[in-house]
Amino acid sequence: MVTLLCIAVLQTEAPTYAKNVASVLNRSCVPCHRPGESAPFSLTPYAEAKKWSSMIALATKRRSMPPWSAIPGHGNFEGARVLSPTEIRLLELWHQTGAKPGNLAAAPKPPRFTKGWQLGEPDLVLSMPEAVDVPAEGPDQLRNIVIPSGLLQDRTVGALEFRPGNARVVHHALVFLDNSGAARRLDAADPGVGYLSFGGPGFFPSGSLGGWAPGGTTKWLPDGVGRYFQKGSDVVLQVHYHPTGRPERDQSKIGIYFSRKPVTQLVGGISVENWQIAIPAGDSNYLRTSSYTLPRETTLLSITPHMHLLGKEMRARAILPDGTRRPLVWVKPWNFRWQETYIYKPSLRLPAGTRLEVESWHDNSAKNLNNPFSPPRPVVYGEGSNDEMSLCIFEITTDRIEDLLFTIHDNGVQNRVMERIRLLAKPKG
Numbered sequence: 001m002v003t004l005l006c007i008a009v010l011q012t013e014a015p016t017y018a019k020n021v022a023s024v025l026n027r028s029c030v031p032c033h034r035p036g037e038s039a040p041f042s043l044t045p046y047a048e049a050k051k052w053s054s055m056i057a058l059a060t061k062r063r064s065m066p067p068w069s070a071i072p073g074h075g076n077f078e079g080a081r082v083l084s085p086t087e088i089r090l091l092e093l094w095h096q097t098g099a100k101p102g103n104l105a106a107a108p109k110p111p112r113f114t115k116g117w118q119l120g121e122p123d124l125v126l127s128m129p130e131a132v133d134v135p136a137e138g139p140d141q142l143r144n145i146v147i148p149s150g151l152l153q154d155r156t157v158g159a160l161e162f163r164p165g166n167a168r169v170v171h172h173a174l175v176f177l178d179n180s181g182a183a184r185r186l187d188a189a190d191p192g193v194g195y196l197s198f199g200g201p202g203f204f205p206s207g208s209l210g211g212w213a214p215g216g217t218t219k220w221l222p223d224g225v226g227r228y229f230q231k232g233s234d235v236v237l238q239v240h241y242h243p244t245g246r247p248e249r250d251q252s253k254i255g256i257y258f259s260r261k262p263v264t265q266l267v268g269g270i271s272v273e274n275w276q277i278a279i280p281a282g283d284s285n286y287l288r289t290s291s292y293t294l295p296r297e298t299t300l301l302s303i304t305p306h307m308h309l310l311g312k313e314m315r316a317r318a319i320l321p322d323g324t325r326r327p328l329v330w331v332k333p334w335n336f337r338w339q340e341t342y343i344y345k346p347s348l349r350l351p352a353g354t355r356l357e358v359e360s361w362h363d364n365s366a367k368n369l370n371n372p373f374s375p376p377r378p379v380v381y382g383e384g385s386n387d388e389m390s391l392c393i394f395e396i397t398t399d400r401i402e403d404l405l406f407t408i409h410d411n412g413v414q415n416r417v418m419e420r421i422r423l424l425a426k427p428k429g
């Protein structure tokens, strides 16, 4: 109905900001494109949006904005940042007809954004112990800040909120757990605040509390599902900083919300990865495949595709025991700067014996503008910025904690924290 109306409007008169465009920009762009946020310019009010009308038309037509690399129809995700073809056409037409204001007095107002914690006062707030200085220019940085949690007893976490200290310079953030001391050692070896890495955090995390990207909303895990947070763990905040053209300083913090309802299911991660990577120089379509068969019935919560600068596209699907294929995600074109954790809406239940299949394509030709080498050189597997990866992380839960342990253990992940979870799984008494 809405679509039909829109088309009718497009056919009869030039679209205006007030009548047609403001609502689209407010919903899909303004959460990031407003003063003080991560995007480099504001798309509200009208005068700002008008200045950028040609770029708006171009970026939305190319699908580079809003940032969201998952192709619609391959998995249903929470908070999908997607414009409909009608909306993309509308923005183009608005630009072509002179980006008219219309009756500005009647234009929809931008949404009100919560200033404080979105979910109310957290149970535990952890701040970066020192501010990070980000130089005006230079490459993006992934900085890992180690924060001792001071947690005195094991808890389960139902939600996490990340609050950037300086949203202009924070591109996204991930929150890992470490109970091995490895992150502290990496921190001690790096002269800066925290330590630098590329891709992963540089150690094998004992858990994860989730991630944050601008414009997103904070959500609770489903009732009864929690993330295991072991006492004494360090929290490792991995923040992706993007230089803004002037020196910036950031001191971010996280708010942790313990589960409100009794937790019967824990969240675990499995990775489906191909380490055998050796991409010849000049190869523009290098394919890697990997798979993992779920030994137990599993509920899929989210999927995080991961490649480096030669990544081109990644596709994952589930092959059920009866042969049914279900698309899990198709990321194309891969955008290294917008690595996303895609949260399934609703979660996907997959029977035991389901095979998770992952395919990734990599471009090591000179045509790939992100290629770290010019002219191209052979590139092999590795964690470094000039290496390549083909990794897909699935966050899962199972009805019984034993099944989670079995599934994760079978995936080859040797995890010390699992021993403690095993204790939780034992019936009390």
Ligand code: HEC
Pocket (backbone or CB within 6 Å): 025, 028, 029, 030, 031, 032, 033, 038, 039, 040, 052, 055, 056, 059, 060, 064, 065, 066, 067, 081, 083, 213, 214, 215, 337
């Ligand atoms: C999740 C945050 C976010 C949302 C939502 C978003 N942008 Fe952006 N936008 C950015 C950031 C950050 C940049 C800077 C470049 C980058 O980091 O990719 C940017 C850059 C741009 C640029 C510069 C050229 C380019 O393609 O990089 C344009 C134009 C743009 N955005 C338009 C839009 C429009 C139009 C929308 C809504 C339809 C939108 N953006 C939604 C964060 C966002």
